Amino acid sequence: MRFLFVHQNFPGQYRHLAAQLARAGHEVVAIGETANLHRTPRLAGVKLYGYEAPAAAPNGFSAPVERAVNRGRRVAAGAARLKQAGFKPDVIGAHIGWGEALFLKDVFPEAKLLLYCEFFYQPRGADMGFDPEFPATAEKLLRLRVMNAPLLMALDAADCGLAPTRWQHHQFPAVQKPRIAVIHDGIDTDVVAPAGERDPELITYVARNLEPYRGFHSFMRAIPEIQRRRPQARIVIVGGDEVSYSPRLPAGQTYRQRFLAELGDRIDLSRVEFRGKIPYAEYLALLRRSAVHVYLTYPFVLSWSLLEAMSAGCLVVASRTAPVEEVMRDGENGLLVDFFSPAGIAERVDYALSHQDELAPLRARARETVAERYDLRRICLPAQLRLVHSLVNRVRSTSPDKSPSRPRPTPPPVKEKAGSTAA
Incomplete structure (x- = not known):
């Protein structure tokens, strides 16, 4: 066919x-x-x-x-x-x-x-x-x-x-x-699977682009309180500076710049790493080391990254919004939080980091959820x-003719660019 x-x-x-x-x-x-x-x-x-x-x-x-x-x-x-x-x-x-x-x-x-x-x-x-x-x-x-x-x-x-x-x-x-x-x-659960040791104070946040639709503003505003509660915590943020879904900003401005300017010296940037967009293998390695993964979203398209984090056995703190609630139950396979509450996000992250052994079954059930449904x-x-x-x-x-169609030639496809492995 x-x-x-x-x-x-x-x-x-x-x-x-x-x-x-x-x-x-x-x-x-x-x-x-x-x-x-x-x-x-x-x-x-x-x-x-x-x-x-x-x-x-x-x-x-x-x-x-x-x-x-x-x-x-x-x-x-x-x-x-x-x-x-x-x-x-x-x-x-x-x-x-x-x-x-x-x-x-x-x-x-x-x-x-x-x-x-x-x-x-x-x-x-x-x-x-x-x-x-x-x-x-x-x-x-x-x-x-x-x-x-x-x-x-x-x-x-x-x-x-x-x-x-x-x-x-x-x-x-x-x-x-x-x-x-x-x-x-x-989700390819054979590939996206737990491996290696967790970094006990590593907090991760991932989005295609750092913007309000994916709760970037709420997470950024939670960072000062997270850092106050967890003086040893490291935060790694993955995502580009473009805008996929949120309101456009004036030329040359990004949401990362906007919220860094808003928060000023309330954030210790020596403990926050912005990695931009990274290769998939590096992204998977990060999920496998994460102690707590934060996923926030408007009621909008559910990101692959949430399910991949769950499949990788992450302990996820996620927004209590409808697309997430289809996948995650609070206290069963993750921890839910008010999208608009930076204080609530910080409290949940702190709780998750402080009770990692106690919450280990949530990691296992998160992976089971993805394996059973996705x-x-x-x-x-x-x-x-x-x-x-x-x-x-x-x-x-x-079809009026049920016999198999004979192959016929098609025009030449897109050629590879010299020196490139991409189509």
Whole structure:
């Protein structure tokens, strides 16, 4: 069978599924943004095709739709070239965001389109208006509908969807939920596992970027009290200075700079290490040494890092927010805390460091939770494959010609840059 994956940052959430389908002998093709493909290691057996990111749309009220349509047209043009060369996928996997999925069914009407349904914006009960420090304005609330418009257009074209958690699934319109399965991307618990000794005074915090959506401001404000209570503690903070989800700052400013300036000499920076973005192996080694790992988030997309920390046997202090509560129970497999309480965060961290032997069962149960519900090889990837094969069967049942299609050549994929191992 033939599979097409579309993701501007391919492989993204398709890393394991695309690789497994290729290993099984299927023809697997992927489309992504060219600049990103050249920064990403190749997946064996997956042919990559790039498209150039469209020029930024004017920053007006309709900009989210314009950006999505422009990107969707670029992807559709690339897909049409593949079709002209003889490639016709049986199943297409595409992320619902960014507009990439908008026109794929127009290019390949016989293919089944499976959307990765990561998030649908809501005016209340999720990220919007959650943090009083960054209030929701009337303009922002109106803009949500515009931001959702491309998602609804993609859902209208899709055959089914996949959401990684029940909470994220719950954000989608009621009429669409029956068509969206809940299957997590999966955590490789064989790789992400405890190893070696813990550093008894090491506190870790990890986010893709250091920003309010991931509770960076709450954690920073907790540091002075953590340091007062734990004079030997070391804090390692991992994450970039860009902004992924939170309100943008004036050019040249970062949230790290903002909160360091706010706290001034109340923080002993000799005991705080900002590592920026680090290689995955270094990140895993850090989790394995962590005595207490702090994870904070708005009601938003659940980070892989929380589940990886749990799988690595970390003692996690996490925010009492809905996405986290789907995974973690206070006093059972972690410790929950008020997102907005720096004093509460400091108290929980101090308690965890002071009772490490007593709380060791929480580490074990955290890993058990991930192994029982989110294990990549034993649970999530098999479920993803079952969903994909159900779509394949639907293709076969509706195809006028049930005989296997003969392989046909496709255009040359994205070439590796000289001196680079990335696609």
